[in-house]
Amino acid sequence: MSDLIPTINESDRILVSGRDLHEFLEIGTQYTKWFDRMKDYAFVENTDFVEVSQKKLTSHGREHVMINHHLTIDMAKEISMLQRNERGKQARQHFLEIERKWNSPEMVMKRAMDYLNERVEKLQTENLVLVQQNNELQPKASYYDMVLQNKSLLSVSKIAKDYGMSAIKLNKKLHELGVQYKQGDIWLLYAKYQDKGYTQTTTHVIDADKSRVQTKWTQKGRLFIYSLLREQGILPLIEREEMKEGRECQTI
Known part of the structure; x- marks a missing residue:
């Protein structure tokens, strides 16, 4: 199932492609119409999901802009429950397992270490820039x-x-x-x-x-x-x- 519903791991959250979820749940309705109906369940844009545009080549080799959405894992779980079928149940269990691993002490520590390493690297880069600027401002030795x-x-x-x-x-x-x-x-x-x-x-x-x-x-x-x-x-x-x-x- 993890191959059918891939997730997008950001530094502070997990996101799910709306189209990937739509495909796994075997929804017969066109994606954009289906998603508009899902939004009626009080999901808030830029909080529960964000709209993204993706370029895709058609069978004729033409470029086509396709609308997709990145959902929070909480929204993905709720949508899965709304389907009231086996595929929805499987998707929800899948997302619960991902959450469990994401919130494990090991993963929390790993994200904290990754964040600290990024901060150290950023500070080192900023320090090098400051040193370089300071050297440029310093007069040459007389x-x-x-x-x-x-x-x-x-x-x-x-x-x-x-x-x-x-x-x-x-x-x-x-x-x-x-x-x-x-x-x-x-x-x-x-x-x-x-x-x-x-x-x-x-x-x-x-x-x-x-x-x-x-x-x-x-x-x-x-x-x-x-x-x-x-x-x-x-x-x-x-x-x-x-x-x-x-x-x-x-x-x-």
Whole structure:
């Protein structure tokens, strides 16, 4: 019988196709006329049943719109009782068995778990959207922020790369601005900057007789160069790109 009267299981109720029930009960009257008569038994549309339109192909291959109804299982049981015949009794017993299984503790728990899983999935999706929107609203990390997150010593060539220039050009610029002077093969800071913690001098031993002295910049020194060059209108590449993007957004 379950194959002859299939049910539609929604999250909170069971529905029955009016046409499937009409066919099982072996009603001789045309479906729409029969159903109009059943509605006279005080069944309320959108409470006890909903009207649905279904497209169906005729034997000639033409598309035909067929009216059907989805009934609550309580309405399906009452209609079955109204028939006062064996088929009606079988249908009612069938619906009672479906209700019994639907209301079993196992099925109630399953529906509760399904609902919770759907809610969790929905909340996770909403959270991902919020995170994405928040990330889009967050400004990109500035050069200053990037420097603060770094604690290592840097060669002048690495700092120069931030500005898209060579180490030779940056050293020359710092010399022109009165920051450093060259002694032999190394650059040294002028006295006014020597005790600021901008640089550290390291010695690289080559062999027993040879060594090489290198001057590296601290992150504090890197920020000093940043402020100094900014006053000259020289910005690191990362900030130039941000300014370019900002101008492009304004013109859109």
